[in-house]
Amino acid sequence: MQDGTNGTRRFRMRQKLVSIGDDYWIEDEDGRRVYRIDGKAMRIRDTLVLENADGHAVLKIRQKIARLRKTMTIEDADGRTVATMKKAHLTPLRDRWVVQMEHGAEMDVTGNIIDHEYTITRGDREVAVVTKRWLRMRDTYTVDVAGGEDPALVLAVVAVVDHMAHDN
Numbered sequence: 001m002q003d004g005t006n007g008t009r010r011f012r013m014r015q016k017l018v019s020i021g022d023d024y025w026i027e028d029e030d031g032r033r034v035y036r037i038d039g040k041a042m043r044i045r046d047t048l049v050l051e052n053a054d055g056h057a058v059l060k061i062r063q064k065i066a067r068l069r070k071t072m073t074i075e076d077a078d079g080r081t082v083a084t085m086k087k088a089h090l091t092p093l094r095d096r097w098v099v100q101m102e103h104g105a106e107m108d109v110t111g112n113i114i115d116h117e118y119t120i121t122r123g124d125r126e127v128a129v130v131t132k133r134w135l136r137m138r139d140t141y142t143v144d145v146a147g148g149e150d151p152a153l154v155l156a157v158v159a160v161v162d163h164m165a166h167d168n
Contacts, residue, residue, distance in 0.1 A: 007147020
């Protein structure tokens with residue numbers, strides 16, 4: 001997936017953003033702040049809030065604690081579940097997460113999660129590519145979101161993967 005091809009949008013995120021516990025801005029390819037993650041909420045109520053640049057909640061990420069495998073849900077601003085995420089049971093050669101959508105086809109997250117080199121797919125369609133290859137900064141990676149996809153939802157999925165991969 002190339003930047004700008006077929007409406008693709010590139011965003012910059014920081015490694016382990018959820019573990020920082022502070023507010024964190026997600027920037028577009030031009031360096032504009034487009035989303036903010038309220039990381040302080042994670043410490044208080046096991047909830048992360050993805051806000052737009054104007055400070056309005058777009059999506060909420062909640063950790064489901066009373067489960068055998070850690071599960072996280074992504075909810076809209078009204079508290080309705082949009083997606084549920086969990087790590088797949090068997091992953092022999094690489095990491096894999098499953099994103100079960102409330103409406104629509106499920107997404108798969110596969111690749112090298114720890115090194116931020118992975119893809120998000122829906123069936124045979126590439127939804128997003130996460131990589132550090134385009135940046136020189138060690139703690140930053142890019143997320144290329146395919147045209148026609150909801151950038152906020154994809155960035156929330158990436159935030160969940162980052163949190164679950166580093167929260168052992």
